[in-house]
Amino acid sequence: MSPVAAHSNSKQSGLSEYPEHSAESPLSIHAMTVAYHKKPVLWDVDYDAPANKLIAIVGPNGAGKSTFIKSCLGLIPKASGLVEFWGQPYRKVRSRIGYVPQRESVDWDFPVSALDVVCMGRYRRIGWCRPVTRKHKVAALDCLELVGMRDFANRQISQLSGGQQQRVFLARALAQQAELYFMDEPFAGVDAATERAIIQVLRELKNSGKTVIVVHHDLQSVPEYFDEVILLNMRVVASGPVGEVFTETNLHKTYGGRLTLLSEAAEAIARTESGV
Amino acid sequence: MPLRIPILFHANMQHSIQEVTDEWPRMSEIIETITFRAGYNTGMVIGGTALLGLAAGIIGVFALLRKRSLMTDALSHATLPGITLAFLFAGTFGLESKSLPVLLVGASVTGVLGVICVQLILHHTRLREDAAIGIVLSVFFGAGIVGLSYIQANAPGDSGGLNHFIYGQAATMRVGDVVLMGSIALVAIMATLLFMKEFAIVCFNDAFARVDGWPVGLVDLFMMALVVLVTVAGLQAVGLILVVSMLIIPPVAARFWTDRLSVLVLISGIIGATSGYLGATVSALFPRKPAGAVIVLTAGCIFVLSMFLAPKRGVFAHAIRRVSVRVKVAGDHLLEHVYESRQSTLTSDDFANFARMQGWSPLFQLLIRFALRRENMLGSKTRSEIRVTEAGLERGARVSRNHALWEQYLVSHADIAPSHVDWSVDMVEHVLSDELIHELETALRNQGVDFPPSLEGVG
Numbered sequence: 041m042s043p044v045a046a047h048s049n050s051k052q053s054g055l056s057e058y059p060e061h062s063a064e065s066p067l068s069i070h071a072m073t074v075a076y077h078k079k080p081v082l083w084d085v086d087y088d089a090p091a092n093k094l095i096a097i098v099g100p101n102g103a104g105k106s107t108f109i110k111s112c113l114g115l116i117p118k119a120s121g122l123v124e125f126w127g128q129p130y131r132k133v134r135s136r137i138g139y140v141p142q143r144e145s146v147d148w149d150f151p152v153s154a155l156d157v158v159c160m161g162r163y164r165r166i167g168w169c170r171p172v173t174r175k176h177k178v179a180a181l182d183c184l185e186l187v188g189m190r191d192f193a194n195r196q197i198s199q200l201s202g203g204q205q206q207r208v209f210l211a212r213a214l215a216q217q218a219e220l221y222f223m224d225e226p227f228a229g230v231d232a233a234t235e236r237a238i239i240q241v242l243r244e245l246k247n248s249g250k251t252v253i254v255v256h257h258d259l260q261s262v263p264e265y266f267d268e269v270i271l272l273n274m275r276v277v278a279s280g281p282v283g284e285v286f287t288e289t290n291l292h293k294t295y296g297g298r299l300t301l302l303s304e305a306a307e308a309i310a311r312t313e314s315g316v
Numbered sequence: 317m318p319l320r321i322p323i324l325f326h327a328n329m330q331h332s333i334q335e336v337t338d339e340w341p342r343m344s345e346i347i348e349t350i351t352f353r354a355g356y357n358t359g360m361v362i363g364g365t366a367l368l369g370l371a372a373g374i375i376g377v378f379a380l381l382r383k384r385s386l387m388t389d390a391l392s393h394a395t396l397p398g399i400t401l402a403f404l405f406a407g408t409f410g411l412e413s414k415s416l417p418v419l420l421v422g423a424s425v426t427g428v429l430g431v432i433c434v435q436l437i438l439h440h441t442r443l444r445e446d447a448a449i450g451i452v453l454s455v456f457f458g459a460g461i462v463g464l465s466y467i468q469a470n471a472p473g474d475s476g477g478l479n480h481f482i483y484g485q486a487a488t489m490r491v492g493d494v495v496l497m498g499s500i501a502l503v504a505i506m507a508t509l510l511f512m513k514e515f516a517i518v519c520f521n522d523a524f525a526r527v528d529g530w531p532v533g534l535v536d537l538f539m540m541a542l543v544v545l546v547t548v549a550g551l552q553a554v555g556l557i558l559v560v561s562m563l564i565i566p567p568v569a570a571r572f573w574t575d576r577l578s579v580l581v582l583i584s585g586i587i588g589a590t591s592g593y594l595g596a597t598v599s600a601l602f603p604r605k606p607a608g609a610v611i612v613l614t615a616g617c618i619f620v621l622s623m624f625l626a627p628k629r630g631v632f633a634h635a636i637r638r639v640s641v642r643v644k645v646a647g648d649h650l651l652e653h654v655y656e657s658r659q660s661t662l663t664s665d666d667f668a669n670f671a672r673m674q675g676w677s678p679l680f681q682l683l684i685r686f687a688l689r690r691e692n693m694l695g696s697k698t699r700s701e702i703r704v705t706e707a708g709l710e711r712g713a714r715v716s717r718n719h720a721l722w723e724q725y726l727v728s729h730a731d732i733a734p735s736h737v738d739w740s741v742d743m744v745e746h747v748l749s750d751e752l753i754h755e756l757e758t759a760l761r762n763q764g765v766d767f768p769p770s771l772e773g774v775g
Contacts, residue, residue, distance in 0.1 A: 113527045139527040146521045151577045196575035
C-alpha cells in the first residue's frame with residue numbers, strides 16, 4: 041500500500057476521525073491490535089457493535105475471543121488501536137458496563153456466600169468504605185431471583201455446582217445495572233437448567249434495551265440464541281447479523297479444515313435457513 | 317570478622333537456655349503476669365503484643381486470600397539489612413542510632429525493596445514465585461547478617477539489642493517502643509476494617525474489580541503497606557524470622573471454622589491476639605525467652621486443633637463424612653443387588669460373595685450392616701440369612717432405577733453432564749427435569765432394558 045493510499049484509508053476508518061455512528065454504537069473498535077510477548081493475538085480489529093442486540097463472538101481455540109473482551113475492557117494492554125463506548129473512552133462510561141469473567145478465573149473456595157458475591161456488583165453504587173446496606177442486599181437478592189438462585193443465597197460459593205456458580209456470576213453482572221454487558225464463556229460446562237436460565241436472562245436484557253456481547257463456543261446454538269455474530273480467528277473474519285454472516289464459507293475461513301466442527305456448523309446453518 | 321557471628325549467637329542462646337532451666341517463676345508471679353498486674357512495663361508489653369497479634373491476624377486474612385502469604389516472609393527477612401544500615405548511618409544524619417523509629421524506617425525501606433525485587437524477578441524472568449521469594453529472602457537476610465557482624469566488630473559495646481530483631485525479645489521492650497508498636501497495630505486494624513469491602517472484591521476477583529472501576533493496583537499497594545506496617549511493628553517483639561507466622565497461621569487456622577469473611581477476620585484476630593498475649597506473657601515470666609517462638613507455638617497448637625476438630629472443614633469431620641458416604645453407597649449397592657436378584661432375603665454365602673466382589677473389608681461389612689439395620693432396611697439376621705425389609709427392597713428398587721437412568725444420561729448427554737453431581741448418591745429425579753427423565757426412560761425401554769418405575773411419592 042502506498043503512503044498516499046494508507047493516508048486516505050486512515051481518513052475513512054482510522055484514528056484521525058471517528059466513524060459517524062460511533063456515538064450511538066455501544067462499542068466501537070478501531071484498528072485494535074493486541075500482542076502477548078511480541079506475538080500478536082489480535083490483528084487490526086475494526087468493529088462497531090449495534091445497540092440492543094445479543095452478539096456472539098465465536099472462533100476456534102486460541103483465536104483471541106477472551107482477549108477481544110479483555111482488551112476492550114482494558115484488562116489486557118493494547119499494542120495499538122482505539123476502543124470507545126458510546127463514543128467515549130472506557131473510564132468515562134464504566135458505570136454503564138457490566139462484566140461476567142470466566143468462571144475458572146477465581147478461587148471458589150473464597151469465604152463468601154452467593155449473596156456476598158452478587159453484592160459485589162453493587163459496590164460501585166455503595167462507594168468507598170461504606171457498608172453494604174439492606175437496600176443493596178435486597179437488590180442483590182432480586183438479581184439472584186432472576187437467575188433462579190434465590191434459594192442458594194446463603195450457600196458458600198464452593199458448595200455450588202459449576203452451573204450455579206456461573207449463574208451467581210451472571211447475577212452479579214445484573215446487579216451492576218449496566219447497559220452493555222461482556223460475558224466470557226458463560227455457557228462453558230454448564231448444565232441444561234443453567235443454560236436455559238442464562239439464555240432467558242439474555243433475552244430479558246435484550247427486551248429492556250441492553251446490548252450483550254458473549255464469548256461463545258457452541259456453534260450449534262448461535263443461530264438460536266444470538267442476533268449478531270463476530271467470527272474471530274486472530275482477526276475479524278466476518279461480523280454482522282447471524283442470517284448474513286453465519287455462512288459455511290465464513291466458518292470455513294474461521295475454522296480452517298476442522299471437519300467435525302464444520303459438520304456441526306453446517307447442521308446449524310441448515311436450521312437457520314429453514315427457520316428464515 | 318563474620319566468623320564471630322555464629323559464636324556470638326551460640327553463646328547468647330546457651331545463656332538464655334540456662335536461665336530458663338534454672339528458675340521457674342512462682343505461681344503468684346504467673347497469675348500476676350497473666351492478669352496484667354506484674355508492673356506497668358510488663359503489662360504494657362503484654363497488651364501491646366496482643367494488639368499486634370490482633371492486627372496481624374486481621375490483615376493476614378487478606379494476605380492469605382490474595383495469595384501473598386509467602387511474600388510476607390521475603391518482606392520480613394529483607395528488613396534486617398535495613399536495620400543494620402539505619403544503625404550505621406543514623407549517626408551521620410545526627411539521629412540517635414538505637415532509636416526504634418529510625419531502625420524501623422530502615423527496616424521498612426529494605427523490606428519494601430525486597431518485595432519490589434520479588435516482583436521484578438517475576439516480571440522479567442520465567443522464575444516462579446517460590447524461587448523468586450527464596451532468592452530474595454536469603455540474599456537480603458545474608459546481607460543483614462554481614463551488616464550485623466560488621467557492627468559487632470566495629471562497635472561491640474553499642475550493638476546490644478540489634479540481634480533482638482532476629483529472634484524477638486518482647487520482655488525487654490521499653491514503654492515508648494511498646495506504645496509505637498501498639499499504635500501501628502491500631503492504625504492497621506482500623507484501616508483494614510474500614511476497607512474490608514474493597515479488599516474483599518480485589519482479593520476475590522481482581523479483573524472484575526478493575527472493570528467495575530476500582531483502582532486494583534492502589535488497593536493492592538495499600539494492603540501490602542498494611543502488611544509492611546504490621547511486620548515492621550512486630551520486629552522487636554517477635555523477631556523477623558517468626559513475625560510472618562503471625563500473619564499466616566491465625567487466618568489459616570480460622571479458615572477451618574467459618575465460611576464468612578467477617579467471621580474469618582474476627583476469629584483470625586482473636587487467634588492472633590491470644591497467641592500474642594501468651595507469647596509476651598511467657599517471655600515476661602522466663603527472662604530472655606524469645607516471645608516469637610512462644611507465639612508461633614501457641615498459634616501452631618490452635619492451628620493443629622482447628623485442622624483436626626473443626627466441624628465442617630476439619631480432618632476428622634471430613635473423614636467421617638467420607639466414610640459415611642462410602643457406607644451409604646455400599647449399602648445402596650447391596651440393596652440393589654438384593655432387589656435385582658428378586659429375593660427378599662440374603663443368604664450369608666451370597667452376602668460374603670458380594671462383599672468379596674466389592675472388596676469390602678470385614679470391618680466395613682459390619683459398618684454397612686449396622687447402618688442399614690439402623691435405617692430399618694435390614695431385619696433380623698439368622699445363622700444362614702439376612703432378611704431385607706420392605707423399606708430395604710423399595711430402596712433397592714429406587715437405586716436400581718436411579719443407576720439405569722444415570723447410565724443412560726451419561727451415554728446420551730455426556731456433553732452437558734452437570735458437575736458436582738454424585739451419580740450414586742443423588743437421585744436422578746432431584747437433579748434432572750421431568751421431561752429429560754421421560755426421554756431417558758423411553759430410550760431405555762427402546763433398548764429393552766428392564767428397570768423399575770418411579771417410586772417418587774409412593775414411599
